[in-house]
Amino acid sequence: MDRLIENRWVMRIIALFLALMLYASVNIESDSSSNQSQSPFFSSSTTDKATVTEVPVVTYFDQENLVVTGIPEYVKVNLEGDRSALTKARQTKDFEIYADLNNLSIGTHQVRLKYKNIPGNLTATINPSVITVTIEEKVAKDFQVEVDLLNEDKLEEGYTPDQPIVNPNSVRVTASQNIIDQISSVKAVVNLEEGTETINQESRITVYDKDGRILAVEVEPSVVDVTVPIKSPSKSLPFKINREGELGKGLSISSIDPEVKEITVFGPLDVIDELQFIDGLSINLNTITKDTVLEIDVPIPEGANKVTPEKLKINVDVDEQEEKSFKAQSIKPVGLSNGKIIDFIDPDSGKIDITILGASSVIKDIDASDIELYINLSDISDGEHDIDVFVNSPQNITWELQKKKVKVKISSD
Missing domain, CATH: 2.170.120.40 (YbbR-like domain)
Known part of the structure; x- marks a missing residue:
């Protein structure tokens, strides 16, 4: 034994072994101390708590025949456990909170909410965990x-x-x-x-x-x-029917009778307030040879929305043409300026004959007082002038004048 101790190689080996033991002992203590100081950090990083709000409640019951009230639309769920699982559960909300009412009778019950699809490394607490529900029979009723x-x-x-x-x-x-x-x-x-x-x-x-x-x-x-x-605002208006063309020889209009007497215009107030009548309605006489019903489009005045009716039916009755003459009808001067005098030169009497033509039913009741002849002397200067003769007469007749123009002399007082 003494020899072994005195052997320097043995002593060197023992010293190396002791040094290694000492080094290992120091490092183990250091690791242990480090682990102990860091354990709270690791614990908090792998375990956590969280509250998930607005988790919908699913209800299982006979929905075809029963109605359930008292089920909250949402609940809160408190989760605790592994942080990674907790984070995923909060983000995806792929778990379910439900109330199973399948085996409950009609009436009011205290029901504990349950959950599923929550990972095993998480614990869950539902708030509220118990709810009061009322189960009733389903009733259907129609309402107006x-x-x-x-x-x-x-x-x-x-x-x-x-x-x-x-x-x-x-x-x-x-x-x-x-x-x-x-x-x-x-x-x-x-x-x-x-x-x-x-x-x-x-x-x-x-x-x-x-x-x-x-x-x-x-x-x-x-x-x-x-x-x-x-x-929309509306206004009922009269309308004017214009005549285009002429009837065939020997025919006259006995009547033009539209199915309505007024047309209603719809549109903004500032537009319809300005309207006095509907224009733009016309009938073509060229093609009429007998009693006819025409249908024409009613024009919509500019700025208005619509008219009623949109189409107008017009009864046009025709008859054989007859004539009636009136002798020496006086010609009335109109538009003569103040201080001016008129003298008729040709005819000097200031009268001419007129023959009216029309259907018998139209002209039979027309007499001389219904016919007016006139000349327009507005803006006529002094001197002699040939002036057109105009006729005012009942509708649906035509006429022939002895003279279409008369000669007059205008002078000042």
Whole structure:
């Protein structure tokens, strides 16, 4: 033994072994100390807590025959566990909170909410965890749909809504009998703001109780079609029918009788207020050989929206032409300036003959007092002038004058 101790190689080996042991001992203590000091950090990085809000509640029950009330739309879920699993659960919300009512009878019950699809390394607490639900038999009832018209005061001046048309005009509401009894109205809403023509829109059905609170019920259909005619300002106006062409020889018009006496124009107030009559209606006489019913388009005045009727039917009756003569009809001067004197030169009597032509039914009752001959002397200077003779007469006749022009002399007092 002494020899071994005295052997320097043995001592060197023992010293090396002791040094290695000492080094290992120091490092193990250092690692242990380091692990102990860092353990709280690691613990917090792998385990955490979080609250997930607005988690929907799924309900399992006989939805075809039963109605359930008292189920909250959302709940809070407190999760605790592995941080990575917790983060994923918060982001995806792929777990489910549910109430299983399949085995419960009609009535009121205390039900504990449950969860599924939550990872095993997480624990979950639901808030609220227990709910009170009422299970009732499902009842269906039909209700007429009312229409709420919004912003009627924002229609343009003079525009008014007519009776709304709803299709379908009734809907079926399904709920518990208790809820059905609370229903006061079933409504669709239409916004009229700045409407100037018929409004057609789809409108969602809303069900209200007597206090105006919205009731969450099943409605079929939940959306209806609503039509609201918008009546624009209107004005009824007379109209003028112009005649184009001529009837065939030997024919005269006995009557032109439109089916209506006035045309209604719709449009902005500032447009229709200026209108006095409807012009632009005309019939072509060239093609008429017998009693005829014509249908012509009614023109829409500039700036107006529409007219009623859009087409006008006109009964045109014709007859064989006859004639009637009136001798020495006086010619009336009109438009003569103050201080001027007229003398008829040719004819010096200031009278000419006129023959009227027309259907027998038209001319038979016309006498001399119904025929007026006149000349227009507006802006005529002193001197002799040949002036056109004009005729005022009942309608649907033509005429032949002894003279189409007369010679007059204008002089000053």
